[in-house]
Amino acid sequence: ASESATRATHALALAPVTAPASTVDGFVREFLQNLNFNRGVALSTSSATDRYFALAYTVRDYLMARWLEDLRRQREVQAKGVAYLSAEYLLGRQLDNNLLASGxxxxxxxxxxxxxxxxxxxxxxxxxxxxxxxxxxxxAACFIDSLATLGVPNTGYGIRYEYGIFRQTFEDGQQVEQPDSWLAYGSPWEFPHPEAAQTISFGGHTETYDDGGVQRSRWVPGWNVQAVPYNYMVPGYQNGRVNTLRLWSAKATNSFDLRVFNSGDYEEAVRAQTFAENISKVLYPEDSTPQGKELRLQQQYFFVAASIKDFLDVTLPKDFDLTKLPDRIIFQLNDTHPVIAVPELMRVLVDEKKMEWEDAWAITQKCFAYTCHTLLPEALEVWSVDLLGHLLPRHLEIIYRINDDFLDAVRERFGDDEMRIRDMSIIGEHPVRSVRMAYLATVAGAKVNGVAELHSQLLREKVLPDFDEFFPGKFTNVTNGVTPRRFVRLANPELSALITDALGSGWVTDLERLRELETHAEDPEFRARFAEVKAANKRRLSAVLRERDGFEVSDGHMLDVMVKRLHEYKRQMLKILHVVTQYESVISGRVVAADLQPRTAIFGAKAAPGYAMAKNIIHLINAVGSVVNADTRLEGRLKVLFPPNYNVTLAERVIPAADLSEQISLAGKEASGTGNMKFALNGALTIGTDDGANVEIRELVGDENFFLFGMSEPEVEALWARGYKPAEFYQADDNLRRALDLIASGAFSRGDRSTFEPIVSNLLYDDRFMVLADYSSYIAEQVKVDAAYADQDAWNRSAILNVARTGFFSSDRSMRDYIDRIWHTPPSF
Ligand code: CR1
Structure with a gap:
């Protein structure tokens, strides 16, 4: 046997995997082979699905040699790498990206x-x-693209949800959620490895035992599931590097009970299987607010426990000295969802590897870093002690111990200031005893970062000030970024060609080079070509929306786009109030339609299925759209389009066609935003508040190329402090009063005044996100937008300057910042 094994190793060494010939003929041959031998069909009888799969397999084949080589090199070199732990990867389509990456x-x-x-x-x-x-x-998807492009060894870890974010449809203008069965035909991009499954445990109890004279604790779990890894290639941009995204799928340990099955109780026989496999069944359709569901905690623990096991038992060499772990890995916690990894690593080191608590804690504190993505207090995850103790009893003990040690240290520093101790405790007492995951991450993490300058500042000053004082130097900022490969090069081929024509192709991996476009902005001919690109992108979008939704995009309209999750803090409401205001001004005869700058407001947004107000707002937007679009008094100069099921694929079409980017959250609420960056890079001008990364965008592009409105964060705070009464703003602004009255009158609900009453009364008497307070300033700024748009040449100049000055927002730069400030990983190997 050992002889044949030697022969096999030999054969491998002699015949390393080689990529097929990079010629048209070579590609045809490979494609047809895949069609015949992997799909089992002839070209003449193949379906579009067959052909797509065969093409995907072919692209994969070209990347395979690189991937295997990178995996080999990573095993050999054992350099420090990054494990990105994220419950979500919103990848978008893979084919085009992988074609581009492989050239x-x-x-x-x-x-x-x-x-x-x-x-x-x-x-x-x-x-x-x-x-x-x-x-x-x-x-997360942009980051792993950039790491591969920079040649930094990285594994992304996450969950292979069987159903991703729901597919949104509208019925009578209201959101209806359909399951997203993205795996119905399988995915050609994944490589399942059931033989490498990890066993993940839950429940049960803990006990102490005598380990040769030492008292130790251990976990006696109650049940377990298998975590099956599915590997995905993450190719760098034309650099021959391929990293790995490893997504875990849950599988029952014993598929079903044959004895019970034979006795005729079919349901009972598969019950355990269904239960276990539910863990990776669906993505939680939440954005920014956690849902305290046991299944969600199961998902979180499931994927981080499998990932840590994978790293320690599979990636590391057998005899690895675990005290050196921080030299080998940093686990980046993408928000609080993976934070249960902290007590899990402690449990593995202390209970399984028999390390001393203090040694294990010293290691753990160097192996994690935490990124916070929000400021909304309700979005900071907490788990009730009851739930956590029931699902992960040993982890709860470990968290208590971490907290005790931490609070002792706090007492030593700040004295017996019980108020402060209570505020800083990882365990909160109200309304129920629970674990504050953001605090746990902050205590454990080597670094904590926010995602834009303003956000990081508010995080330190408002959300975690005591922690900032206690851990000097722990807090830092890394402003988000987006990958220029997907969001410029692929999404906007015409603009890319124009840029490459002017600058050469290096900008795709060195986005600051866009600066060189500044001089071109002064060239009338370049501006004309830029305008032609925008027009072509609008035609392309128009064709997509016609085919997809039966919509018509009118010629000569400014495309005014607001695409993002539906959330009150993001204030889609403000945008629709602007539309209603314009509409009302025409039908009441105060403005003649001919004086309107033609505009189409395009919305794209999904609401969390349980978020009633968000769903009401979707309903209102659609209702306003049907009325406005059909009213001939507007002479076709004002339109509202709301294509359902906004996703990455649609984003890639909408963003390059946009003239105006709506980034209008209440100041202090949007941690960063990344859509804002994508729009600017594609030559849209922004109307925005001083919030999130808007602040940095405006600083870079210049005040004269950005439409700023609304209160600043300190002004928002001051208004709260004075006492905010939205009805006063309603009384004080005629336009606002008319717009709200029109909605309340039933004008958009066939005369039914009750339909949108919850929205109107919420705005008048509560308005947590100060829509009414910022309304006047928003409308005034929109008037300036109209005036600016009337001068197309000047507008194009501004748009080009937006492109030229936003190279900073490449996720390549974000990754370099993480490497310099947080990870300290070597840039290449
Ligand atoms: C923030 O709301 C930010 C992204 C990425 C979101 C948004 O402003 O751009 O994160 N936060 O950092 C989030 O989803 C759960 O929190």
Whole structure:
């Protein structure tokens, strides 16, 4: 046996995996082989799905040699790497990205054409893996793209949800959620490894025992599931590097009970299986607010426990000295969802590897760093002690011990200031005893970062001030970024060609080079070409919306776009109030339609299924849209389009076509935003508040190229302190009064005054996000937008300057910042 093993190793060394020839003929051959031998069909009888799969397999084959080589090198070199722990990865379609990364787009296109196939038709076959809700999940996808492009060894760890973010449809203008069965036909991009499954335990109890004279604790779990890894390639941009995204899928330990099955109780026989496999069944359709569900905690523990095991038992060499762990890995906690990894690593080190508590804690504190993505207090996850203790009893003990030690240290520093101790305790007492995950992450993490300058500042000053004082130097900022590969190069091929024409192709991996466009902004011919690109992108969007939703985008309209999750703090309400205000001004005869700057407001937004007010607002937007779009008094100069099911694929079409980017959250609420960056990079001008990364965008592009409105964060605070009475703003502004009255009158609900009453009364008497307070300033700024848009040449100049000055927002830069300030990983190996 050992002889044949030696022969096999030999064979491997002799025949390393090689990529197929990078020629059109080579590609055709490989494609047809995949079609015949992997799909089992002939070209003549193949379906579009078959062809898409065969194409995907072919692209994969080209990347495979690089991937295996990178995995080999990583095992050999054992350099410090990054494990990104994230409950969400909002990947978007893979085919185009992987074609681009491997430099195969032209070859593939030609090869397919020679088989009578249009590459674009096959692109449309792919169902995007929507394994995330919004910005947080998309950020994770941008980050792993950048790490691969920078050549930094990285494994992304997460969950392979069987159902991703729900598919949104509208019925009578109201959101209806459909399951997203993205795996219905399977995914050609994943590599399952059931043989490498990890066993993950839950429940049970803890006990102490005598370990050769030492009293130790251990966990006696009650039940377990298998975590099966599915590997995905994460190719760098044309650099021959391929990292790995490893997503875990839950599988029952014993598929079903044959004895019970044979006795005829079929349901009972599969009950345990259903129960276990529910863990990776669906993504929680939440954004910014946690749902205190046991299943969610199960998901969180499931994927981080599997990932830690994977790293310690599989990635590390057998004899690895665990005291050196911080030299080998940093686990980046993407928000609080993976924070249960902290007590899990402690449990493994102390209970399983028999380390002293203090040694284990010293290691743990160097192996984690935490990114906070929110400021909304209700979005800071907490788990009740009851639930946590029931699901993970040993982890709760460990958390208590961490907290005791921490509070002792706090007492030593600040004295017996019981108020402060209570405020800083990882265990909160009200309304029920629970574990504050953000505090646990802050205590354990080597670094804690916010995601934009303003957010990081508010995090330190308002959310965790005691912690900032206690841990000097722990807090830092890393402003978010977006990958220029997907969001400029792929999403906006025409702009990319124009930029490459002016600057050469280096900008795709060195986005600051866009600066060189500044001089081109002064060239009338360049501006004309830029305008032509925008017009072409609008035509392309128009074709997509016609095909997808039967919408018509009118020529000559300013495209005014607000796409993001539906949340009151983001204030889609303010945007729709602007539309209603314009509409009302025409139908009441105060403004003649001919004087309106033609505009189409485009919305894209999903609401969490349980978030009633968000769903009401979706309903209102659709209702306003139906009335406004049909009213001939507007002479077609004001339109509202709300394509359902906004996702990454649609974002890639909408953003390049936009003229105006709506970033209008209440100051102090949007941690960063990343859509704002994508729009600016694609040459849209922003109307925005002084919030999140808007602040940095405006600083970079200049006041004259940005439409700022609304209260600043300190002004918001001051208004709260004075006592905010929204009805006073309603009384004081005629336009606002008319707009709200029109909604209340039933004008958008066939005369039914009750339909939108909850929205109107919420605004008048509560208005947590100060829509009414910022309304006047928003409307006034929109008037300036109209005036500016009337001068197309000047507008284009501003738009070009937006592109030129926002290279900072590449996620490559974000990754370099993480490396310099947090990870201290070598940039390459
Ligand atoms: C924030 O709301 C930010 C992304 C990525 C979101 C958004 O402003 O751009 O994170 N937060 O950092 C979030 O989803 C759970 O919290």
């Amino acid at each position: 195969l787009t032209d070859i593939a296109s030609e090869a397919l054409a020679s088989c009578g196939i249009d590459l674009d038709d096959l692109r449309q076959q792919e169902v995007e893996p929507g394994l995330g809700n919004g910005g947080l999940g998309r950020l």
